[in-house]
Amino acid sequence: MLVRSLVRKALIPHSLPIMSKQQTLGSFFSSARASASAPVAKKQKIEITTPELTPDPKTDSESEKDKEVVSESPNKPIFAVDDAKQLLSKETKESTHVPPISNSKPIPYSALADVFEKLEQESARLKNLAIASEFFQEILQSDRPEGLIQVTYLMINRLGPDYEPGLELGLGETLLLKAIAEGTGRAASQIKADYHRVGDIGLVAQQSRSRQPTMFKPKPLTVPVVFENLTQIARMTGNSSQARKIGIINKMLTACENQEAKFLMRSLEGKLRINFGEKSVLVALAKAFVENEASKRNKKGTAEALVQAEEKIKVAFSQTPNYEVIIKTALEYGIQNIVEHCTLKPGIPLKPMLAKPTKSITEILDQFQGEEFTCEYKYDGERAQLHLLEDGSIRIYSRNSEDMSERYPDLIAVVKAMKASNPNVNTLILDCECVAWDVEQKKILPFQVLSTRKRKDVQTSDIKVQVCLFAFDCLFYNGESLITQSLKERRSLLKDNLEPIEGKFQYAKGMDSSNVDEIQGFLDQSVKDACEGLMVKTLNGSESGYEPSKRSRNWLKLKKDYLEGVGDSLDLVVVGGYIGKGKRTGWYGGFLLATYNQDTGEYETACKIGTGFSEDDLKKLSETLKPTELSKPKGSFVYEKNNSNALPDVWFEPTLVFEVLTADLSLSPIYKAGAANYGKGISLRFPRFIRIRDDKGPEDATSSDQIIEFYERQANV
Numbered sequence: 135m136l137v138r139s140l141v142r143k144a145l146i147p148h149s150l151p152i153m154s155k156q157q158t159l160g161s162f163f164s165s166a167r168a169s170a171s172a173p174v175a176k177k178q179k180i181e182i183t184t185p186e187l188t189p190d191p192k193t194d195s196e197s198e199k200d201k202e203v204v205s206e207s208p209n210k211p212i213f214a215v216d217d218a219k220q221l222l223s224k225e226t227k228e229s230t231h232v233p234p235i236s237n238s239k240p241i242p243y244s245a246l247a248d249v250f251e252k253l254e255q256e257s258a259r260l261k262n263l264a265i266a267s268e269f270f271q272e273i274l275q276s277d278r279p280e281g282l283i284q285v286t287y288l289m290i291n292r293l294g295p296d297y298e299p300g301l302e303l304g305l306g307e308t309l310l311l312k313a314i315a316e317g318t319g320r321a322a323s324q325i326k327a328d329y330h331r332v333g334d335i336g337l338v339a340q341q342s343r344s345r346q347p348t349m350f351k352p353k354p355l356t357v358p359v360v361f362e363n364l365t366q367i368a369r370m371t372g373n374s375s376q377a378r379k380i381g382i383i384n385k386m387l388t389a390c391e392n393q394e395a396k397f398l399m400r401s402l403e404g405k406l407r408i409n410f411g412e413k414s415v416l417v418a419l420a421k422a423f424v425e426n427e428a429s430k431r432n433k434k435g436t437a438e439a440l441v442q443a444e445e446k447i448k449v450a451f452s453q454t455p456n457y458e459v460i461i462k463t464a465l466e467y468g469i470q471n472i473v474e475h476c477t478l479k480p481g482i483p484l485k486p487m488l489a490k491p492t493k494s495i496t497e498i499l500d501q502f503q504g505e506e507f508t509c510e511y512k513y514d515g516e517r518a519q520l521h522l523l524e525d526g527s528i529r530i531y532s533r534n535s536e537d538m539s540e541r542y543p544d545l546i547a548v549v550k551a552m553k554a555s556n557p558n559v560n561t562l563i564l565d566c567e568c569v570a571w572d573v574e575q576k577k578i579l580p581f582q583v584l585s586t587r588k589r590k591d592v593q594t595s596d597i598k599v600q601v602c603l604f605a606f607d608c609l610f611y612n613g614e615s616l617i618t619q620s621l622k623e624r625r626s627l628l629k630d631n632l633e634p635i636e637g638k639f640q641y642a643k644g645m646d647s648s649n650v651d652e653i654q655g656f657l658d659q660s661v662k663d664a665c666e667g668l669m670v671k672t673l674n675g676s677e678s679g680y681e682p683s684k685r686s687r688n689w690l691k692l693k694k695d696y697l698e699g700v701g702d703s704l705d706l707v708v709v710g711g712y713i714g715k716g717k718r719t720g721w722y723g724g725f726l727l728a729t730y731n732q733d734t735g736e737y738e739t740a741c742k743i744g745t746g747f748s749e750d751d752l753k754k755l756s757e758t759l760k761p762t763e764l765s766k767p768k769g770s771f772v773y774e775k776n777n778s779n780a781l782p783d784v785w786f787e788p789t790l791v792f793e794v795l796t797a798d799l800s801l802s803p804i805y806k807a808g809a810a811n812y813g814k815g816i817s818l819r820f821p822r823f824i825r826i827r828d829d830k831g832p833e834d835a836t837s838s839d840q841i842i843e844f845y846e847r848q849a850n851v
């Protein structure tokens with residue numbers, strides 16, 4: 135596969151510096167996890183209605199090879215060569231009308247707001263890609279091409295990479311409404327009433343601002359000024375921070391013209407609603423670079439170059455999820471060379487490799503016919519990517535690339551001890567599972583125990599639940615990325631160089647065998663040892679490389695509890711609630727759940743759930759979800775409007791993800807998950823709540839593509 139061969143190529147060891155930590159993690163790049171860019175209805179100002187599904191841009195001429203990439207890889211191309219050609223065509227280019235960028239001045243915020251407006255109004259995917267990439271290209275052709283970094287972050291509604299801790303936008307509605315009232319001189323009650331009517335803080339700000347007479351004209355906002363102000367706001371803490379935040383917002387609001395106020399407020403709220411997700415931003419970047427590089431040679435970008443660049447930028451991003459690094463590297467070395475230069479680097483978490491579910495040992499043997507493989511215990515804890523940096527510092531990242539170092543001071547101490555007893559080790563990236571550990575009995579404890587650990591302000595002295603790290607992969611060792619080496623090689627390197635410490639740092643228990651009885655015995659033993667089942671992985675040859683961000687066929691999971699159902703649990707987004715009756719009066723008694731469609735950015739309903747909750751769960755869920763109630767369903771919700779059985783009593787902002795068990799999947803006329811494929815949606819039968827996935831955001835939930843895959847495997851269609 136092309137993607138895989140690109141990953142493989144990425145190993146070429148080199149000593150070219152990409153960027154110092156200081157440069158990369160520069161002061162104004164602080165983190166904020168994306169809660170943003172959840173796309174909403176198109177072509178509407180005030181009334182929120184459900185948009186029509188965006189037509190699939192794929193054409194009939196799509197090759198079989200493209201289809202395979204599509205079904206297997208999260209790095210799937212958004213378009214095939216034909217679409218790339220269309221995107222590069224003169225007609226598409228001429229219809230974008232993006233604002234020009236002046237050479238001598240910083241990028242005006244009005245230009246970015248203009249592009250946001252165009253994206254919000256336009257619903258065709260290729261058009262949106264063309265608009266964004268034309269704008270990016272304008273920036274690349276100016277004499278400040280690095281301005282693209284801040285523009286990219288503002289477009290995905292973040293202020294830095296995922297893994298930089300602590301800073302988030304997503305200010306509360308009360309603060310923002312207050313800021314609008316103060317900043318525009320309108321009565322707070324009036325602003326509140328408008329908000330309840332309109333349901334969009336951005337529009338309220340824009341309308342309020344347009345009514346306000348201005349005595350003098352303040353300096354227009356620029357992208358760097360907005361970016362720095364947003365960063366300052368995100369960083370502010372402490373008593374007087376609210377007033378200071380409002381102060382900065384007011385100043386910016388006074389300088390806003392036209393749509394600027396709308397997007398500024400939406401950015402602050404953390405919901406940009408431009409219908410242009412992060413995946414599309416990457417593709418638009420690839421296109422802008424391809425065109426820019428070609429134009430320097432007085433040429434036009436070709437469709438082949440565009441398809442290649444798209445794949446490369448995705449691979450590079452999965453290894454180095456940092457737009458500053460990606461953009462600077464593309465500027466320096468060219469877009470087609472970024473994979474070689476954006477290799478792993480301790481301190482930058484890579485997107486973890488994911489596994490495919492299986493339902494039986496025979497299914498595994500079928501999949502791995504003739505290949506050497508290993509079975510490992512599947513520990514039930516929290517994924518932990520451990521980084522040892524050259525300066526001796528240690529970082530631990532979650533499945534979602536969040537920095538968990540503060541949460542696990544005890545683990546940091548373990549790694550320090552490990553480094554001290556292994557003086558040969560200087561830099562390292564390990565993939566591990568962090569599991570609750572019973573120190574006295576020397577045993578693993580269930581996930582539920584781990585989840586009781588404090589998450590914030592953890593002091594070593596008040597840690598009650600001890601943890602042990604189980605390392606299962608070594609991705610980087612002493613200056614060298616290992617991801618293209620075989621698992622066998624990576625595993626020996628790990629075991630040869632690092633001494634385990636009982637109850638603190640151990641290797642995942644493994645067994646290399648292809649004998650059904652032996653595997654069955656090992657599976658049973660894993661469950662007795664408080665594990666979920668097995669992970670089965672190809673061991674040798676190029677197929678066994680580590681594939682960042684990919685849900686790979688080379689990693690299979692076999693979970694004891696799910697062998698009867700579809701092979702795995704699903705992680706679904708809570709989009710609606712049902713008012714509880716009887717014993718559940720006063721709480722929500724059930725919930726409407728949805729899959730996330732990664733291509734359209736929409737939430738497609740999949741089932742109603744009311745089983746598996748304790749009274750305490752329901753009480754807590756009601757407290758958590760109440761403030762996220764919406765007055766209307768979001769435009770990005772896809773649900774059956776004509777059947778009252780499918781409608782919840784209340785709708786929620788998508789924030790929570792439930793892990794859910796199902797007896798099986800069936801087609802249903804009232805649900806919409808994966809409906810693009812079958813006309814009917816795929817729904818869960820007898821869904822049962824297992825737990826809240828607080829390590830997954832709504833966009834990391836089971837995707838509509840995944841539920842289709844689950845259904846097809848079960849139905850064997």
Ligand SMILES: Nc1ncnc2c1ncn2[C@@H]1O[C@H](COP(=O)(O)OP(=O)(O)OP(=O)(O)O)[C@@H](O)[C@H]1O
Nearest residue numbers: 488489510511512513514516517567606642669691
């Ligand atoms: N030996 C192991 N090798 C790889 N992963 C392991 C191992 N032991 C435990 N794990 C954990 O198993 C996870 C994969 O299975 P799991 O079903 O728990 O995934 P998940 O987090 O629910 O994500 P998804 O369902 O999206 O795959 C890994 O992300 C890792 O956290």
Ligand SMILES: [Mg+2]
Nearest residue numbers: 513514515516
């Ligand atoms: Mg798990």
Ligand SMILES: [Mg+2]
Nearest residue numbers: 702703704705
């Ligand atoms: Mg799962």
